[in-house]
Amino acid sequence: MSHWIIAPVVLPSLVAALMVITMRGDLLLQRVAGVASIIALNGIALALLWAATVHGPEAYFLGDWPAPFGIVLVLDRLSAMMVALLALLALAVVLYAIGSGWDAKGAHFHPLLQFLLMGIGGAFLTGDAFNLFVFFEVLLIASYGLMVHAGGGTRTRAGIQYVAFNLVGSSLFLFALALVYGVTGTLNMADLAVKLPTLPEGDAALLRVAAVMLIMVFAIKGALVPLQFWLPGTYANAPGVVAAMFAVMTKVGAYATLRFGTLVFPPSLAATGDLLSSLILPAGLVTLVVGAVGVLGASTLPRLVAFGAIASMGTAFIAIGAFTPETTAAALYYILHSTLATAALFLVADLVTRRRTHARLDDTAPPIAQSGLIASLYLAAAVAMAGMPPLSGFIGKLLVLDAFRDQTALIWSTVLGSSFLMILGYARAGSHIFWKASALDAQPEEPRPEGLAFTATIGLVVALALLTILAGPITDWLTETAATLYAPDGYIAANQLGQER
Amino acid sequence: MEALVASAIGLLTAVGIYLILRLRTFPVILGLTFLSYGVNVFLFTSGRLTVNAAPIIGRSEPYADPLPQALVLTAIVISFGMTAVLMIMAIGGHLEAGHDKVNIAKDDDTQTDPQTETQTGDRT
Numbered sequence: 001m002s003h004w005i006i007a008p009v010v011l012p013s014l015v016a017a018l019m020v021i022t023m024r025g026d027l028l029l030q031r032v033a034g035v036a037s038i039i040a041l042n043g044i045a046l047a048l049l050w051a052a053t054v055h056g057p058e059a060y061f062l063g064d065w066p067a068p069f070g071i072v073l074v075l076d077r078l079s080a081m082m083v084a085l086l087a088l089l090a091l092a093v094v095l096y097a098i099g100s101g102w103d104a105k106g107a108h109f110h111p112l113l114q115f116l117l118m119g120i121g122g123a124f125l126t127g128d129a130f131n132l133f134v135f136f137e138v139l140l141i142a143s144y145g146l147m148v149h150a151g152g153g154t155r156t157r158a159g160i161q162y163v164a165f166n167l168v169g170s171s172l173f174l175f176a177l178a179l180v181y182g183v184t185g186t187l188n189m190a191d192l193a194v195k196l197p198t199l200p201e202g203d204a205a206l207l208r209v210a211a212v213m214l215i216m217v218f219a220i221k222g223a224l225v226p227l228q229f230w231l232p233g234t235y236a237n238a239p240g241v242v243a244a245m246f247a248v249m250t251k252v253g254a255y256a257t258l259r260f261g262t263l264v265f266p267p268s269l270a271a272t273g274d275l276l277s278s279l280i281l282p283a284g285l286v287t288l289v290v291g292a293v294g295v296l297g298a299s300t301l302p303r304l305v306a307f308g309a310i311a312s313m314g315t316a317f318i319a320i321g322a323f324t325p326e327t328t329a330a331a332l333y334y335i336l337h338s339t340l341a342t343a344a345l346f347l348v349a350d351l352v353t354r355r356r357t358h359a360r361l362d363d364t365a366p367p368i369a370q371s372g373l374i375a376s377l378y379l380a381a382a383v384a385m386a387g388m389p390p391l392s393g394f395i396g397k398l399l400v401l402d403a404f405r406d407q408t409a410l411i412w413s414t415v416l417g418s419s420f421l422m423i424l425g426y427a428r429a430g431s432h433i434f435w436k437a438s439a440l441d442a443q444p445e446e447p448r449p450e451g452l453a454f455t456a457t458i459g460l461v462v463a464l465a466l467l468t469i470l471a472g473p474i475t476d477w478l479t480e481t482a483a484t485l486y487a488p489d490g491y492i493a494a495n496q497l498g499q500e501r
Numbered sequence: 502m503e504a505l506v507a508s509a510i511g512l513l514t515a516v517g518i519y520l521i522l523r524l525r526t527f528p529v530i531l532g533l534t535f536l537s538y539g540v541n542v543f544l545f546t547s548g549r550l551t552v553n554a555a556p557i558i559g560r561s562e563p564y565a566d567p568l569p570q571a572l573v574l575t576a577i578v579i580s581f582g583m584t585a586v587l588m589i590m591a592i593g594g595h596l597e598a599g600h601d602k603v604n605i606a607k608d609d610d611t612q613t614d615p616q617t618e619t620q621t622g623d624r625t
Contacts, residue, residue: 140583141582148590148593153594153597156593156594159590159594167537170579170583171517171536177544178546178572181547181568181569185566
């Protein structure tokens with residue numbers, strides 16, 4: 001049994017505690033420890049990815065308690081992929097935070113980031129539904145701290161809305177878990193997958209209620225319409241670097257939907273059947289349209305990117321909602337792409353807004369320093385987000401469209417039409433910020449020495465380019481991953497249910 | 502007993518939802534507290550209601566399901582912590598804005614310019 005499975009949870013939590021206790025007020029030491037921890041996390045994530053690919057699903061039994069009674073972490077290809085994505089994004093975010101000085105603008109940026117990594121990594125790895133709730137809370141409480149990092153009245157009040165909304169979500173999650181436990185007597189996800197098909201007929205209605213509540217919770221996390229309205233205010237008011245990190249938090253909702261939709265409530269389960277897809281698919285379509293219209297009408301650049309994030313979640317949920325191996329492979333590629341692209345665009349938006357006198361898009365501001373480089377980064381990230389060739393957004397959308405080849409009328413027209421709206425929105429914002437500004441007769445202020453911040457942003461764009469170039473091998477790997485999701489025998493066997501060990 | 506517990510959960514949840522939909526922060530926090538009480542009791546009942554039963558095998562017959570009690574304990578701790586965080590943030594927001602209205606006005610929504618950032622933020 002490999003003990004490395006728990007490393008993505010233990011390492012950040014230890015480093016964070018160490019930072020709070022011994023490195024208070026010493027920013028340099030915190031920066032070194034934070035970067036070192038995240039680089040180590042990247043190494044561990046790659047090793048786990050390799051292990052999950054070669055050996056298949058593997059469970060880690062906490063305290064060596066047997067599975068349905070004790071808590072398990074399960075490593076399979078999907079969770080390994082999400083942890084690797086998290087580690088990669090965290091590296092870019094921490095470098096940007098150091099390069100731009102965001103981490104100096106308030107206390108405890110680095111410990112909070114580490115706790116966030118612990119929570120998200122744990123949510124990806126856990127094989128127990130209640131522990132999923134606990135890790136959700138861990139990541140949320142860290143995100144509350146990061147959301148109001150660097151203070152300010154508007155940010156604090158936007159943070160209250162974010163916290164309150166997520167607390168309602170947590171309550172809903174507990175209601176759903178209590179229902180599931182009341183019906184089945186277990187919360188281990190593999191055990192649920194075994195027990196639910198043999199459920200007596202009379203409990204099917206209760207189970208359906210629980211399934212819908214769970215999907216609502218994941219929809220809150222994943223910003224699925226009609227539960228998306230917390231996202232623009234939160235992301236647009238959060239510090240840019242924190243918003244970039246939050247790009248992976250919406251994917252926690254997508255991951256949990258995939259996990260529950262394929263393992264616990266698979267389409268073959270009689271009690272739920274195609275209930276999940278009949279809810280998620282239309283909601284995903286509406287989410288995409290809402291996001292695209294928001295991109296077109298946003299009043300500030302961070303808001304524009306936030307609506308772009310909603311639109312990308314819409315596309316991801318369309319692909320998830322069909323619950324077939326082919327669409328799931330497309331969804332996984334789109335999740336990889338949209339996390340990196342959203343984060344890159346948030347970082348570019350931060351580079352822009354910190355150089356401008358105001359963030360609004362309806363009033364021209366003087367030209368900004370280093371506008372050439374920032375404009376090209378904006379172009380690259382916007383091309384990726386809108387889904388235009390040559391970057392990975394195009395391939396992602398192509399895969400999604402290809403997976404829905406028999407439903408062209410509704411899904412193709414929505415995806416293509418919203419892409420068109422988004423291209424317009426990004427082009428409008430870009431021309432306003434970079435071209436209209438140069439028409440003003442004003443000198444840009446002195447460029448700031450922000451090599452590390454640019455490196456991080458360029459690194460994300462390079463990652464998008466790599467995702468495009470390596471699309472062939474990556475989609476092959478993802479197709480196999482999607483296949484294992486729909487044949488969860490390996491995942492269930494890894495839990496060694498009911499075996500004395 | 503079932504009817505009493507069920508209606509108590511329903512009442513707590515209804516009060517909670519009503520208060521969450523208010524326009525001021527303080528009732529919203531109270532509503533969240535009510536909702537978390539409701540959900541805690543609900544979680545407790547998921548292991549079936551029993552009287553005079555210890556959650557330990559062999560101590561009493563029949564015994565109560567120990568797992569919901571462990572879950573409820575975790576949920577209570579988490580909801581206390583979260584309520585405290587929300588309370589602190591609400592006080593901070595009240596002090597900065599001078600009122601505790603939930604909505605954010607249009608004009609202070611657009612305020613993320615670098616000037617205020619450096620004024621309010623920089624520690625250095």
